[in-house]
Amino acid sequence: MSSVIKNKEEKKKDVTANGIKGYLKDGVPVKVQVERGLYFRVSKEGTGFWILRYKSKVDGKRKEYTLGRYGTRKDELSLSKAKDAAATMRAEINNGIDPVIERNRPKKAQFKTVHDIAQKWLKICERDLKNPQIPARVYKNEIAPIIGKLAVSSVEPTDILAIVEKINDSGRPSISNDALAYCKQIFDRAIKEGAIKFNPAGALSIKDAGGAEKSRSRKLSISEIETILKIMRENAHTFTRENYIAFCLLIILGVRKGELIAAKWKEFDFDNRVWHLPAERTKTEAEIFIPIPELLLPFFDELKIRANGSEYVFPSRRASKRRGYISDDTLNHALANLFGNSGYLKKSKKELPNLLGDAGIKHFVVHDLRRTCRTLLGMNKVPPHIAEKCLNHKLKGVEGIYDHYDYFEERKEALETLAEQIVKLS
Structure with missing residues (x-):
């Protein structure tokens, strides 16, 4: 080995495993060609590495890429493994893949499950x-x-x-x-994220799931509301007083369930009887000032007592780190429970009485209360554009573009009339 020229490249047509060991034993920095493009290099520290020289098809530059460390351990490359790795890498380079560029690519996140x-x-x-x-x-x-x-x-x-x-x-x-x-x-x-190449859910459509959903048209009549409220009062042990008041407020004020259950007391000005619903809490992302009918004030007084100092009008009934107000499903489940096994969202193994169904009430859900509000406003001869504003709907067409008046006084009168109809039933 002493006859080998050190600190420079050496060209060898045939480098054996024993020859590699000799270079390492000598401990002098050297780079020796093994075959086309493949080199063995000894560093100043006396460690052996395999180097691949190639011309990139991406940018046309000549480059070097370290295939790995020499050795026989699992994470190292012997002479034969280095030749195999070089052959694999040359094939990728011929297909337009530049290993140096690929090495500098952002690392893919690892997603196993x-x-x-x-x-x-x-x-x-x-x-x-x-x-x-x-x-x-x-x-x-x-x-x-x-x-x-x-x-x-x-x-x-x-x-x-x-x-x-x-x-x-x-x-x-x-x-x-x-x-x-x-x-x-x-x-x-x-x-x-590069975890898969094809979407396994892509082969399915809504025909394989629940099918095309039909627009709901269910709305409650005044006589139905009277029956429903009576049954709710008679079953206050399951349909709580807070749920009862929320049910009435949803019909009278026409707000969305999520807007009501997440309401904070700071949003209300009871002296002027106005609920300021901030833009970030509305579906339309537009703030709205909702008139509060005088007949609803006793409901809010009762809720204030029941809130027991909470910042929320409908505080969570159990300790929760996620949020301070009731679950999105609280009202849904309470109402569904009144329809027994035919309405309960999570099928109960025991037989539950269909209290509403037995009273002649056709199945409905919480979201139908908003449609009920709009229908009752129409029956009360409230002009369509005012009724739509009561539900915080954007006016359509040219009217929606140019009409920015919020009709507060008109909405106040409409909701006062509706409150008179519903509160007397409660």
Whole structure:
């Protein structure tokens, strides 16, 4: 080995394993050619490395790429393994892949399970959605139990089908459609993150889930409301007083459920009987000043006592780190429970009486109360544009573009009349 010229490149047509060991034993920095483009280099520290020289097809420059350290351990390359690695790398270079450029690419995040990628998706939902708790709830209750622990690359269309069919079997077609949509979003995220190449939920449509959803038209008549309120009062042990008041307020004020249950006391000016609903809490992202009928003041006085110092009008009934007001499902479940087994969202194993159904009340849900408010306003001869403003709907067409008057006094009169009709039933 003493005859070898050190500190410069040496060209050898055939470098043996024993020859490599000799270079290392000598301990002098050297770079020796093994075969086309493949070099063995000894560093100043006496460590052996395999180097591949090549001409990039990306930018035409000549470059060097370290294939790995010489050795026989699992993370090292022997002479034969170095030749194999060089052959593989040359094939990639011929296909237009530049290993130096690839080495400097941003590292891909490692997502092993569906739950891993779902957490990234849920964070994006929190950033972009007004109500991120909705997809979070559907994922937690419907998607995660079936595929959450599966490797993200192993999920197949049949797994997604199992999710939506299970929800359909429980009688919740709209939730089935939501779950399918969320699955598509989760696996679209996985594609963007480089975890998979194809979306397993992409093969399914709403025909495989809950089917096309029909627009609801259910609304309550005054006589139905009277019957419903009577049954709610008679079953106050299950349908609480807070739920009862919320039910009345939703019909009279025409606000969305989420706007009401998240209301804070600071939003209310009871001296002037105005509820200031801030823009960030409205679906239309426009603030609205809602007239409070005088007949509703006793309801709010009662809620203030029941709130027991909480900043929320409808404070959470159990300790929660997530938020201080009642769950989105509280009213839904309480109402559904009055329809017994035919209305309860989570099928009960025990027989539940259909209190509302037995009284002749056709099934309805909380969201139908807003439609009920709009219908009753129309029956009271409230002009359409004022009725729409009562529901904080944007006026359509040219009228919506040029008419920025909020009709506060007109809305106040309309809601006062409606309050008279409903409060006397309570």
